[in-house]
């Protein structure tokens with residue numbers, strides 16, 4: 349593979365190198381085994397957008413694991429498990445639809461929001477204990493059935 353080297357000021361052969369790099373994630377340094385491209389002649393770093401986003405994704409993922417924050421895919425899975433739209437789950441959790449949409453697009457949930465999500469996933473009665481049903485006019489079509497079902501079956505679910 350060849351790419352432009354800013355130091356040699358010409359196209360050079362480039363090679364991959366593994367290197368510890370530290371990325372700031374939510375203001376905290378996260379060190380990962382990054383994949384970088386360097387010029388095979390002078391060793392200068394060659395910026396590569398695809399590798400850069402891979403490294404960033406790795407740092408985000410490591411941060412999530414360290415903090416016990418659910419993965420992007422998990423968030424969508426939790427929502428779909430209950431047959432909810434983004435608007436529906438946002439109403440139940442007391443968030444704005446933009447918030448859940450951001451989280452599903454890869455933004456890292458805040459620690460309290462993460463706890464809400466985990467409890468929502470694991471503890472069915474939490475839903476009926478803590479969420480106020482929205483006003484009828486704001487009620488997403490998927491909601492009433494879910495409220496009835498979960499209000500009726502908490503004990504049964506705990507035994508499973």
Ligand SMILES: [Zn+2]
Pocket residue numbers: 353354355356357360387388389390391392
């Ligand atoms: Zn070079």
